[in-house]
Amino acid sequence: MHEWALADAIVEAACSLLNERRAKRIALLNVVIGSLQSADREVLKFALTELFKSRGIKVEELRLNEEEALLRCRLCLKIWKLEDLDIPDDVKEAVHFIPEVIHAYVRCLNCGSQDLEIISGRGVYIASMEL
């Protein structure tokens, strides 16, 4: 499960900040899961919980919020949802690992351009953290 690597990256990042502040406790951690990467929410949550525990960090509240993936065509400015683009499963699998490879596969449904910008919902990241 590569969600563990993603979770580990979050934990590493959070811990480096905690170290700086000499803290051992997080009051609220807000993690966003962008739907483009379609990371498994439950696996991610489990991995985060376990990894924080193993480092002796207490997380009072862990919020995982999903963010819808939107792509905007730079040429005609139309905005597309993932469902609009009708992506085959094997491509979804590739995008799951490296979201940007979507550019190898999709074109704007309106004008055919490949110059699409991922404007939201790319991947997993820390939106905010309260100590």
Add this chain to the structure above:
Amino acid sequence: MDLKNPAIMKRLEGIERIIAVISGKGGVGKTLIASAMALTIAKIGFPSGLLDMDFTNSSCHLVLGVDVSKEKPIEDIGILPVKVHGVEFMSVAFYSRGEALPLRGVEIDNIFRELLIITRWSKLKALILDTPSGFGDVILNITTYLPRAEFIAVTTPDTLSLETLKRLAGTYMSGKISGVIVNMSYKSIRSSIEKMGFKVLAEIPRYNDLEGCIGNVDRFMKTGFAEKIEETVQKVLD
């Protein structure tokens, strides 16, 4: 808040040397040299890795003869690189199926970090990075996120190529250049490179038998080119 850097450092902890093959000019032989270096390090008995960082136009898999539509890195608490002739190999081509990947700067930055965060390398003597030409996103990212990476610069004896090397000498990256490989050499330019303050690692002539060996590692490693790279690798690892 984007705080992914500590994870990048951690993933690369077990790697002794990170060596990026770079050039200001395109088409001077970076991909061939990077691939040959990684293969050679494995051949002489050290664990080695090759990471293709030319995301928009990856081609190491073509040199290595890896069919990216069939072979895939295995998912295991991250992803494990594909083993090719003893080299741990990773490329976005596995995910873009070798198709062209049009990317803008911020996306190159994202892929750069994503790949380093999810790839689980073994303990390696060296990880070789193939890079796109010029001094763009990837080179800047290597300097920023992988501060201990060393650069090997590649040039041909041509004026335009040498001039970009001279330019590189004037940047903040120059101190990271552990040596220069002159490729497709037809005259010695050692002294002009030394005048720029760089060490010349090798002067490699043009070989006409190379083209037929692209994608066939056994044949590739028997060429005069591979022999020159082996001498170079010995110097670099010393």
